[in-house]
Structures are given as structure tokens and as C-alpha cells.
Amino acid sequence: MKITNVEVLYLRLPAIKSQADSGQDAVVVRIDTDAGISGIGEVDSNPMAVKGTIEGPYSHKITTGLREVLIGQDPFETERLWYRMYDANVYAGRSGVAIHAMSGIDMALWDIKGKYLKMPVWKLLGGGFHKRIRCYASSLFGATPLATGDLARRYRDQGFTAVKFGWDPMGQNETNDIALVREARNGLGDDADLMIDAGLVWDAKTALQRARAFDDFHIFWLEEPLRPDDYEGYRKLSEGTHVRIAAGEEESNRLGYLNLMDRGKIDVVQVDLTRCGGFTEGMKIASLAWDRGLPVANHGFTTYINVAAALHWLNSIPNALICEFVAEEETTLREELTHQRFRAKDGYLEVPEEPGLGVDLNEEAVRKYRVA
Numbered sequence: 208m209k210i211t212n213v214e215v216l217y218l219r220l221p222a223i224k225s226q227a228d229s230g231q232d233a234v235v236v237r238i239d240t241d242a243g244i245s246g247i248g249e250v251d252s253n254p255m256a257v258k259g260t261i262e263g264p265y266s267h268k269i270t271t272g273l274r275e276v277l278i279g280q281d282p283f284e285t286e287r288l289w290y291r292m293y294d295a296n297v298y299a300g301r302s303g304v305a306i307h308a309m310s311g312i313d314m315a316l317w318d319i320k321g322k323y324l325k326m327p328v329w330k331l332l333g334g335g336f337h338k339r340i341r342c343y344a345s346s347l348f349g350a351t352p353l354a355t356g357d358l359a360r361r362y363r364d365q366g367f368t369a370v371k372f373g374w375d376p377m378g379q380n381e382t383n384d385i386a387l388v389r390e391a392r393n394g395l396g397d398d399a400d401l402m403i404d405a406g407l408v409w410d411a412k413t414a415l416q417r418a419r420a421f422d423d424f425h426i427f428w429l430e431e432p433l434r435p436d437d438y439e440g441y442r443k444l445s446e447g448t449h450v451r452i453a454a455g456e457e458e459s460n461r462l463g464y465l466n467l468m469d470r471g472k473i474d475v476v477q478v479d480l481t482r483c484g485g486f487t488e489g490m491k492i493a494s495l496a497w498d499r500g501l502p503v504a505n506h507g508f509t510t511y512i513n514v515a516a517a518l519h520w521l522n523s524i525p526n527a528l529i530c531e532f533v534a535e536e537e538t539t540l541r542e543e544l545t546h547q548r549f550r551a552k553d554g555y556l557e558v559p560e561e562p563g564l565g566v567d568l569n570e571e572a573v574r575k576y577r578v579a
């Protein structure tokens with residue numbers, strides 16, 4: 208089997224709100240083969256930069272569009288192709304956008320392999336740890352502490368036993384920060400897990416003060432309180448509190464994760480398969496975390512392609528902690544983009560059993576929303 212084409216589909220709602228979830232647009236990679244099998248993957252990054260990284264022309268040996276180095280290759284050789292792509296952009300792309308682009312490609316290659324062999328990706332990865340995976344409802348904070356409490360109650364009523372709130376208005380002042388977490392806990396009750404995603408708002412000492420204050424409300428983890436490159440700050444914070452510190456969604460490739468784990472001493476390793484280098488790299492990151500005794504969770508705030516990928520991956524590693532899941536059914540691309548939709552039941556998501564990723568593009572939605 209040979210790769211015959213690699214294409215980036217950029218889909219976008221006609222009007223984008225500043226507070227929409229990340230389903231307001233989507234970048235999908237589609238790879239075709241001479242066997243008539245096509246695979247899809249997703250990238251959560253700067254859309255047109257991804258398109259240029261993949262569809263751009265050959266410039267020279269170590270700067271080239273990734274499509275150029277994939278055409279004619281065997282899609283089964285995911286490990287070799289990962290390094291072929293890495294070498295093809297060795298100074299422009301060892302982290303960031305090029306690794307993001309490679310993530311969508313790698314995901315699509317695994318989708319092709321699964322469809323060809325009629326097996327789900329998790330089986331090809333050697334997985335099978337779970338039939339279903341516990342998930343948490345992932346949400347932005349309400350506009351006020353009381354509104355956050357109402358949201359928490361709603362997620363509990365939907366059957367979730369774990370809920371995360373994140374970003375604005377966290378970080379405005381100490382009183383409001385603490386009230387947001389207090390009301391989230393009030394809404395949730397005492398018998399559910401509460402995660403707090405600070406959204407990159409503090410320095411290490413402020414984060415340490417908040418971690419201590421939030422401890423009164425038994426939070427399960429405190430996520431991304433610092434700017435991503437402040438590995439020393441992460442170390443000070445992690446060593447100064449017994450609250451679990453979670454991070455990783457801003458990283459691409461395993462070296463960034465080594466920094467977070469070994470320098471930053473984080474407790475929960477968060478991996479977005481649409482950014483980290485795909486399944487091929489995601490498996491290695493999970494393994495490095497396992498060696499350090501650390502649990503991992505996915506990061507995912509985009510479409511059901513990412514949700515499916517996360518479930519295959521979490522089902523293939525020994526240290527899967529929980530699955531991030533956006534439970535809000537907003538009017539975004541997500542509900543239309545794929546034929547399959549995921550719904551949590553009693554706070555769990557079923558692992559897909561269909562070949563490949565187990566999700567297919569709805570071509571009608573592609574026609575409707577494609578802008579590039």
C-alpha cells in the first residue's frame with residue numbers, strides 16, 4: 208500500500224465567538240492510498256500554519272512540506288515516517304507547529320492501518336486495558352462563582368463524577384479565585400472529583416498560595432497555573448504543595464514532557480494527541496511517565512476525532528488516569544463533522560471497537576464548512 212495524497216481541510220463556522228469552545232473551527236488531515244483506503248487525523252494548532260507545513264512545496268532537503276516526503280511511502284511504517292517527517296523540517300519544526308502537523312498525519316496513518324486490518328487502533332497499539340474509560344466533564348468557569356456552582360450541579364445531574372473548570376475569570380483576584388473553587392465544590396457535592404485549570408495566570412508563589420487555599424475544597428488537581436516554560440516555577444510549586452499539579456497541553460514532542468516531568472516535577476501528564484506527535488509519540492510520552500510513576504490524561508477540547516484518538520491511546524497504556532471530555536453540546540462544528548458522536552454514560556465513555564479510529568467524516572459538513 209502506498210500513500211497517494213495528503214490534504215489539509217480547514218473548516219470554520221461563519222461567525223466565531225470569542226468565548227466558544229474550540230469546536231468553532233477544525234483542522235483535519237486526510238490521507239489517501241492506492242488501496243482505496245483513506246485515513247483522517249486532527250490537528251489543534253494554528254490552522255493555516257499547519258496547512259503550509261503539510262501542503263507547502265519542497266524547499267530543500269531539511270525544509271519541505273510534509274506531503275512531499277509522504278507521497279509514495281508505505282502508511283504502515285509509522286515509526287520510520289515519523290522520523291522522516293522530523294528530519295524533513297529539522298530546524299523549523301522540532302517542536303510547535305510542525306510537530307502538531309505531524310500529529311494529524313500520524314493519526315491518519317494509524318487510522319489507515321486499522322481500516323486495512325479491520326482492527327481498532329488500540330488493538331494495533333497492543334492495548335485493551337479497558338472497555339470504557341472514566342471521563343470528566345471539562346468546562347470553562349461560569350461568569351461568577353454562583354454560576355460556576357450551577358454548572359457543577361448540572362454536570363452532576365448528567366451523571367459525571369468528575370468535573371473540571373478552567374480559565375476566565377480565574378486569576379482576577381484572590382477573593383474571587385477562592386470563591387470560584389468554593390462554589391464549584393458546593394455545586395458538585397463532596398463525593399465527586401474537582402479539577403481546577405487556572406489557565407496560565409500566576410507566578411509560582413501566587414500559585415502556591417492558591418494551591419494551599421484550594422486545598423480546603425479538596426481539589427483533585429491544579430492545572431497549568433504557570434506559563435508553560437517556567438519549569439523552575441513548576442518545580443517550586445510541586446515541591447511546595449501536596450495538591451497534584453497537572454500540565455502538558457502546550458508541549459509538543461517528548462523532550463518538552465521530559466522538562467515538565469524531570470525539571471518541573473509535575474504530577475499528572477496531560478497529552479493532546481493532535482499536538483504531541485500523534486500516537487507514535489504519545490505512546491512514548493506515556494511510557495516515560497510510567498517510568499517516573501506518573502499518571503497521564505489526554506487533553507482534548509476539539510472534535511470527536513480527538514476524543515476517539517484519546518480513547519484508543521488511553522486504552523493502550525498502563526497509566527491512564529481519566530479522559531477529558533467536553534460535555535457541553537454547543538452549536539459548533541463538533542456535532543456535524545463526524546457521523547459518530549460520543550456521549551458519556553454514568554461518567555464513562557465507551558472505547559471504540561470499529562476499525563481504525565472508528566470515526567468518519569461527514570462529507571456534507573466538510574462541504575458546508577470548508578474554507579481552505
Ligand SMILES: [Mg+2]
Nearest residue numbers: 404430431456
Ligand atoms: Mg487545560
